[in-house]
Amino acid sequence: MIRFSTTSRPDSDAPLAVFVHPSGAVLRQIPSSLTLPSSLLTTAREDGFEGKTGGSFLLRNPSGQPSSRLLLLSVGTGAANDPAVYRHCAASAARRAKDAGWETLSILIPSNIKDPGLILQAVTEGILLGSYSYTKYKNVSKPSKSLQNVAFVVPSRLNPRRAQGNIQRGSIAADSVIYARDLINESPSQKTPDTLAGLARGLACPSIQVNVFGKKDLLRMKMMVLLGVNRGSAHPPAFVHLHYRPKTKARKRLAIVGKGITFDSGGLSLKPADSMTTMKSDMSGAAAVMAVFKALPLLKPAVEIHGLIPLTENMPGDDACKPGDVLQAMNGKTIEVLNTDAEGRLILADALSYASTLTVDEIVDVATLTGACTIALGREYAALLGNDTALKNRLKEASRLSGEKVWELPLEKNYRDHILSDVADLKNMGNPGEAGTIIGGVFLQEFIGQKKWAHIDIASVSWTKKGNALCPPGGTGVMVRTILNYILGRTA
C-alpha cells in the first residue's frame, strides 16, 4: 500500500524527484515551485545522464537543495504536456525507489504545463503500475523496505481538493489494472471458467448485478458455439453478465465484451509448444472487463454498462470440436469450424449475439484475437476496428489519454468473401496470410446486428515478454484505463 499526499514543500529527508527535459546541449528543469540551478543539471549531464524518456539520474548531496537526494527524471524530447511521458517517468522513479529501498519519495509536479491535474493522475498511475510485481508463487519474502509514502509537491494553481481527486482517480485506475494483471498472471489451471465466474460474482454490490450462466443455461440460450468450443475441455463453460446501473439517470448505455479463453491450446488444431507458453493470457479481454467493473462503483459514471464474458478453455479433449464441424450461433448463423485455434471469434459470436439483444447504444469488445495483429502493428499498438466513426474516434481519444495506443484497421466489406463457407453460412478462418486481424473483425461483425460496435484486438499488447517501465514481464492489463476513459468521456 502506497499512501499519497500533497504538500507545498518537499520533505528534506526524502529523495526529491524533478522532471527535466533536454533542450539542445543542456538539461532544463520543467518549471515548478522550486528552481534548481542549471549547474546541477550540467553536472548530471557530464556524469552521463542522457535524457531519453524515462531515464533517471540520482544527484547526491547537491548543494543548497531542499533534499540531499535529487532524482532527475527525463521527459525526453516528447511533448511536454503528454501524460504518457509523466506516467512513464513516474514508473521509472518507482522502480528506482524499489531497487534503492526508499520508503518515501517527494515528486515535484511541474506548474507550466497545460493541465497539472491530468499529469498528477498520470504520475499516480505510473508510481503504482511501476511498483507492480507478481509474487504469488515466489518463495521469497517481501523486501523489508518498500515505497510507502509519496508526497506530491503541487503547483499553487492546482487546488488541493482537485489534486486529491486526481490522485484518487489515478489510484482507482491503477488498482484495476493491477487486478487485471493478477488475473492474467495466474496459472491457467487455477482460473477455470468456474473460478473466474466466482470472482466476477464477488464484484456484485448495490450498483452491480451479476448473473452467471452455466452449461444448462447456455443450452437453453442456444449458445451452441461457446458450448462447441468447450467440448474438448474437462471444465464446464460459463457466461458472465455484469450489469452496472448508475443512481442517476443514465446518459448512455454500453456493453463491454471480453474474450475469456482461460487457456488456449489451439484445440485439435494444436498450437506448437512455443506458441502455447503465454496462452494463459487469452482471457486478457475478460480480465479487462472485470477490472473495469471493479472501478465502476468507485468512479460512479452516469452510464449504464453491461459487461459480458464468455468463459471456456480451448482444449483438445476426447469430445473436442473437430475441423469440419458446423456450429450454430445464438443469432442463428451457422459456422464451419476449419481451425479450432480460431476459437476467440467463435465464443465472441455468441457473446456479441447476446449483446446485440440488449438495449444498448454501443458495443465494444476486447479480445486477444489474432497473432496477425502483432505482424501488422508490432507490440506497441492494439488494433481498432468498427462500424461507427464517432465511436471509434471516442475510443481513440480515450486511448490517447491512457497512453495505451490503438491503430485503426479497415473493416473491409469486400473481404467478407474470405469467410464464406461451402457448407455453412460462415467459416471461422480466411485466406492464410491475408489480413488476419481484419478478417477477425469482419467475422465478428456478422453477430452485432444493427448495433454500433467497435472491436479492439489486443493480442499484440496483452503480454510483455521483456517488460517495460510500467509493467514487468507478464500480463499487461491493457485497455482497462482506455475503457474507463471512454466510459467517463475523458479525452486528452
Ligand code: BES
Ligand atoms: N489466442 C490466439 C491469438 C493470439 C496469438 C493471442 C498470440 C496472443 C498472442 C487466437 O485464438 C488464435 O490462435 N488465433 C489464430 C487464428 C487463425 C487460426 C485464423 C492465429 O492468430 O493464428
Ligand code: ZN
Ligand atoms: Zn486460438
Ligand code: ZN
Ligand atoms: Zn485464443
